[in-house]
Amino acid sequence: MGDLKFLTNAFPPLGSRGDPESPSHYSGSQDEKNIEGCHPEEPLQGRAQDLLQKEKRKWFTFLLCLFFPTCATAAFPKPWQMYYQEPVTPVMEHLYDFHATLLWIEGAIVLLVAILLIFAIVRFRASRNKTPSKTAHNTLLEIIWTAIPVLVLVFIAFPSFKLLYMMDVTPKSDLTIKAIGNQWYWTYEYPDQDIRFDSNILAESQLKPGQFRLLEVDNRVMVPTNTNVRVITTSTDVLHSWAVPAFGVKRDSVPGRLNETWFNVKKEGVYYGQCSELCGVKHGFMPIVIEAVSPEKFKQWVASKKSAPQTHSGG
Numbered sequence: 386m387g388d389l390k391f392l393t394n395a396f397p398p399l400g401s402r403g404d405p406e407s408p409s410h411y412s413g414s415q416d417e418k419n420i421e422g423c424h425p426e427e428p429l430q431g432r433a434q435d436l437l438q439k440e441k442r443k444w445f446t447f448l449l450c451l452f453f454p455t456c457a458t459a460a461f462p463k464p465w466q467m468y469y470q471e472p473v474t475p476v477m478e479h480l481y482d483f484h485a486t487l488l489w490i491e492g493a494i495v496l497l498v499a500i501l502l503i504f505a506i507v508r509f510r511a512s513r514n515k516t517p518s519k520t521a522h523n524t525l526l527e528i529i530w531t532a533i534p535v536l537v538l539v540f541i542a543f544p545s546f547k548l549l550y551m552m553d554v555t556p557k558s559d560l561t562i563k564a565i566g567n568q569w570y571w572t573y574e575y576p577d578q579d580i581r582f583d584s585n586i587l588a589e590s591q592l593k594p595g596q597f598r599l600l601e602v603d604n605r606v607m608v609p610t611n612t613n614v615r616v617i618t619t620s621t622d623v624l625h626s627w628a629v630p631a632f633g634v635k636r637d638s639v640p641g642r643l644n645e646t647w648f649n650v651k652k653e654g655v656y657y658g659q660c661s662e663l664c665g666v667k668h669g670f671m672p673i674v675i676e677a678v679s680p681e682k683f684k685q686w687v688a689s690k691k692s693a694p695q696t697h698s699g700g
């Protein structure tokens with residue numbers, strides 16, 4: 386018991402270290418603050434049992450997601466998530482389906498190779514073949530094992546090219562947003578609406594209930610649902626990358642160059658992304674938050690933004 390107290394004092398929770406106002410400060414989840422949901426007055430045995438139960442649940446979730454990967458889908462990353470976030474745009478839906486198709490093909494190939502290996506090991510083992518075969522070539526087999534991979538690649542290529550074209554070519558857009566990367570925040574412009582603002586990460590002390598540490602910002606990007614949105618991205622200093630996993634979108638923001646992508650969000654919600662190109666010491670503190678609302682609410686937001694002072698500070 387004394388040893389456990391010594392370890393507890395020697396290694397305090399991560400949330401007790403560092404500056405609480407710093408975005409890089411780790412405070413841990415509420416469960417961690419409560420020592421995995423236990424209170425100090427509870428007996429040590431009860432704490433150990435609770436910790437054991439939580440570890441069992443974690444491993445169960447891991448195995449469940451491993452064999453049923455779609456079980457961990459969300460508009461933001463979740464603990465122990467093993468697969469993509471839930472797709473909410475046509476591009477991401479196609480990426481999701483294409484990836485699932487490839488998994489089936491890869492699984493079939495792995496199974497076939499495993500069967501052939503087992504067959505070769507059993508059929509041509511030394512105890513059964515006292516005199517090894519000296520066969521070096523078999524024309525038919527060589528044609529088969531060359532033709533089958535070619536056919537598989539051709540089968541994969543056609544949907545792949547179609548998907549690449551869909552991702553690369555922007556359809557006629559109803560809304561244009563310019564995303565400008567800075568060290569270390571984003572600036573957004575709505576050229577047609579004459580709106581411009583900065584989007585900075587929120588410090589931990591500024592977070593409200595339900596908001597996520599390292600993912601929430603002071604100014605969210607608002608977009609209407611069922612609308613083709615064109616995103617033009619660039620940078621004022623170094624390479625950045627504008628990426629939102631639930632949209633299937635990732636475009637590099639390059640100084641002096643404009644890159645373009647698009648999305649069409651099919652359902653309302655809040656979707657999170659982050660800068661995905663190493664851009665300096667605070668690269669991990671450049672979150673992207675998109676809030677998809679109905680067209681009516683979007684018009685109200687545009688009106689409120691036009692009447693309010695702009696929050697852009699430069700860059």
